[in-house]
Amino acid sequence: MLLRTLTSLTTAALLGLSSLTIAQPAAQVTVVNEESISNPDAEWLSYGRDYQEQRFSPLDKVNRDNVDELDLAWSFKFETARGMEATPLVHNGVIYVSTGWSHAYALDARTGEELWHFDAKVPKSHLIKTCCGPVNRGLAIWQEDENSPLQVFLGALDGRLIALNALTGEQNWSVQTTPPNSNYSITGAPRVVKGMVVIGNGGAELGVRGYVSAFDVNTGEQKWRFYTVPGDRNKPQESPALEAALETWKGDEWYTVGGGGGGTAWDSLVYDPELDLLYIGTGNGSPWNRDLRSPGGGDNLYLSSIVALKPDTGEYAWHYQVTPRDNWDYTATQQLVLAELELEGETRKVIMQAPKNGFFYVLDRVTGELLSADKFAKVTWASHVDMDTGRPVETKYADYQSNGGSYIWPAPFGAHNWQPMTYSPKTGLMYIPVQNVPTYFKGMDAVSYQLDRWNTGIDLNEVRDPKSWVAGRAAVDALIYGELVAYDPIKQQRAWSVKHPKPSNGGILSTAGDLVFQGTWGGKFAAYDATNGDILWQYQSDSAVLAGPITYELDGEQYIAVAQGSGGALMLAGGDEVKRNFVNQNKLLVFKKGDFNLTQPIQDNGESVIMALGHEANNDEQVITRGEEIYSRNCGSCHGISAKTNYVLPDLRHMSEQTHIDFTAIVLGGAYAHKGMAGFYSSLTSADVDAVHAFLDRQQQRLPEMVEMTFLQKIEYWVNYGLAKIGERYPDLLNSTRGMMM
Template sequence: MTQMIKGFGPLLRLAGLSLVSLGWLGNAQAAVDAAAMQALETDGSEWLSYDRTWAQQRFSPLEQINTESVAKLGLAWSIDLDNKRGLEATPLYHDGVLYTSLSWSRVMAVDAGSGEILWSFDPEVNKAKGRDACCDAVNRGVALWQGKVYVGTLDGRLIALDAQTGKPVWTQQTTDNSQPYTITGAPRVLKDMVLIGNGGAEFGVRGFFSAYDANTGELRWRFYTVPRDPAQPQEHPELNAALKTWSEDTDWSLGGGGTAWDSMAYDPELDLLYVGTGNGSPWNREVRSPGGGDNLYLSSILALKPETGKLVWHYQVTPGDSWDFTATQQLTLAELEIAGKPRQVIMQAPKNGFFYVLDRATGELLSAEKFGKVTWAERIDMATGRPVETADARYQKDTLVMWPSPLGAHNWHSMSFSPLTKLVYIPYQEVPGTYSNEAGSFVRKRAFNTAAGSSEITELPREYTSGALLAWDPVKQQAAWRVERPNHWNGGTLVTAGNLVFQGTSAGQLEAYSADKGQPLWSFEAQTGVIAAPMTYQHKGQQYIALMAGWGGSGALIGGDAAVATGVRNVSRMLVFKLGGNKQLPALAPPAGSERVPEPVVAAASELAAGEKLYSQYCAVCHGVGVVGGGVIPDLRHSSDAVRGAWDAIVLHGAYQANGMAAFGDSLNSEEANQIRLYIMQREYDSWIQETKK
């Protein structure tokens, strides 16, 4: 189960993994446990969880690299990776070793000082599973606990690996693999339990998250986020209450959604686990739950007792979600002074564009204000905690263009909070979305189905898409400063006690700013779009900054012209920096172009229209809206004659499945596949005409 990864050097192949530096295998490591996690509050040398601590602040107390010294920051070492999809992981650091994941759920351990690969592990995910991934074959990272490394795989497995050898210790299939569930998020570990959720709401699944015994892999408990058909008893009492918020006419076969695919936080003093849940399935509530209802526990922040999974409180961020406004974005715990009193809060900047501050013991809403352009709601009513929606926000009469889009004002890209500046650093993006009621043409076959216009995904105009590094004051609920970005889909942030905030950009830079004022201080050309967040650690007395750099994710795949505007492509590397580093990246080879002069397509308008609709349902999520590739997966406008000559073999029968191009023969017939081919050829011709006019 090993895939040799370019740039790793000579590796010793060993039963499902690769090993080098065998002397390292005998070195006993200090345990990663509750004491080690709580020590992180003052000890910045290690990074033991996805957001460093259970509080998910992404703040490091390290200050060797600071506003005065950052100008001397340079590349210490890098690894070229055989990785052609997006890199979203945050590496973890423990006892001299970096642990990280790549696309397709692969894992590697790296010597933190030299960049030498210690071991690598490939779970050999069937590449056909990529068809069920809404947002690329990505993985946001691993978890560490008492000598084990935990990874969730795209096909729904949770695997525990020996931290010193990379050998599997136990494996659990956490999902029904006959359903289009996926796992892209990093596991979290606490109280000897591994917590993991899943994704798949665009394809019609029912959300849940689970706790497994960290030592044995035994299931401890499972929390379903939406009810099932009331003809059957609900799995736990919280679902009986939730059932009252769904219509009697709900079509339970549609799954309901609510997948918990990313954020989790933990307060050891309150002993509360916090989980964010996702969008409805399908998006359009009038199809999902005809007649309305809040549809609990969609798009909600849940607080639970970690030993049992019993719900303590919930707050629904977007009642009756109809826009893919998930609440899966980062949940950050902090102490803020509000109205002259210290309050223990939980903060979130979810997709819907409002910044929420809640009391984390009770779920009381303390404040909520827009942190960007929002047109679907006027405000949050503080008396009810509910949004005041604008007219026809639910797009039942007309096609609606609104802000934010399904990509969100803030997506999975991590924000950070500094207890020194008391500011939150948000990777903000301003992208419009188009919604329309497609209840009458809703398709239930295995496709990207939202009943909200997803079959006619609107190309994102370049002039209407942008981003920003936004420093947000959560007490005043206003911006302290911002750095404008010409493009969206920029990376997550890291803030340090050195008064620095780091962020990578979709245009291909890693940058550092002063955390208090936003002054630009340092920049590095990464040669690829950066979507992951950097992290920092201290090794042998020296502070390092580490980053997984590799363009991809849903914003790159589906983004069309807006993604092309970044001017980047996927060049996957692990980049590590230190003061005085002087390594250089090799020069990039020019991208391959197409010399073909296309000819006009001879086809009826009805054939091309049918092809466009089918392409939007089955292809756009990976190959881009309008058949405009975003620099990750091949742009089908430039596919070779050989590819088009073997069209049915590829599209229907999976000839390229080993590369991640699944077979669609269970959903499409030869006539439909040909309609897609004709539409792609027409888009090639249209694009060529447009380019020749420039």
């Protein structure tokens, strides 16, 4: 770290700079405070660019008439190789960006030269306490006044909030925001509001209790904390809002067996300086299964809700619950966007969200009044939202506990997840990265809270009943896809859409140049006409482009920047083959108009299908079934449901003979803990590990019969054979499935 800092300072000296300050664009931002974040001009000063989180830029030097002149001006390769979800920040000619495993970088925004690099040195063993990889969505920057230091704030995966000197990358202070050695993690970007750094956390799948905290920018002193769900009902609650929420919870399972109830605010935070309100989006229940979490019913406030707080104290102002009685991991942590809309002849200050559950919500952000709620994707768990009550009307598919299991749209991955959407006040459209993915939900009879283990109350294995299993594979092979959707929040309908072959695609940027930028699972980064979705320009990268793009201006030139790197829940859990033509390079790609000849050929990562058939396999069906259950609870979130993984992590169906030999040492003993594969010695027995090994062995032995089939042959097989079987159990679902395929 010291060497990198000295190198940074030497570089600055050679350039004739005293503080890494480079020539400024015409609209110079001198101090990064509330005023400049509200009006960032040519810079990108907060996660969503400004406090409104619209991700719309007024820059138009790159527009639909000349976007085909864009070329890769420079790229920077990071040390990490995992999911890349960060939105970069730009100030004074410097790009600040974070990567997986809680690294932070400062780069010259013109050339990509590294100015400094900070590594939070998160223990790799903490990976087991996360949902979806060691990702990080971004940084925050702040400067009180011209006499105060510019600081960069990083939320580390292990729960620390770290303040860095923006000039040198040296740590100013660090505070542990979560209990040590707990199931909490931080993946979201901090926000700075009124001299306080606000940060949430994740871990609901692993049983924690959600909260949001605010810390003094200069000292790290905690100013306030707002818990999103009640605690032990036998003790005083932390606020009147929690006392009121307690009435919506039944029993005591959520804090005794479940561990904490969930409701983590792991992503969305937005501040309105005019109203002086801070809005947070809260997450799913823990466990997901509401019959186990709150037996006897109840809405379980403030799960899956938009909550308005007073930023000085963290005091509750109002809430709207997006998914009452959450039963499906339908978080409301997705991006919140502020805007002014003309509704029925009146200008309304609104807050908008497209959460996991598939409905697009428009609320009055002063009062929390629901103004509209309509489907933006395929939804089968609810028919509509009743505008008189503000509540969704659940369908017969929603109660999978009573049904004995149900296929439901959307899956827990959500119709929209963390990938940011964008609102263009110029077109009046919201551009949403939509995921069309169903999942089979089947409730479990009990759940037990354990450190380092998911506690969903849901059977995450693929269904073992042959009819249901075939139907599930038909959906997987034929019906899962992604979309770029332009949604009109006033007309409450789609204006246009672009279909992507894979579901997990990138965040979106809109500009005054009538452009919309988005990356894809397949590594394409493209510009679309904001008015009709026509593709105008594209660049092919060598890894998925999932993060939110940005744009900035320097020396009269407009740049477009985006991070690349494959990962996230859907890519980890939902893969079905190793992609031989991709390497999971973490890079920052920066484009501007010109011809730079920097495009690199796509590299082959050299992976091949390795069949290990020499060792003796355990073919006991009871052992294999038990191993599948254990694998689902402990391994599937990283290595893929039923071991059908993607190329981000090793595909366990392709284990080498040596891996088979070392299996117990790896899984039980933690032989690969230094790589993030922690040992399960505290929660699994040798017999458990042997059962998991037997299950993976079976998956590996079955691989050749599927490898021989092409992707199209798989689709033809499952469609021809599988769809006929759906009607035996779900005749209504069959009709909707056929409709999706036409």
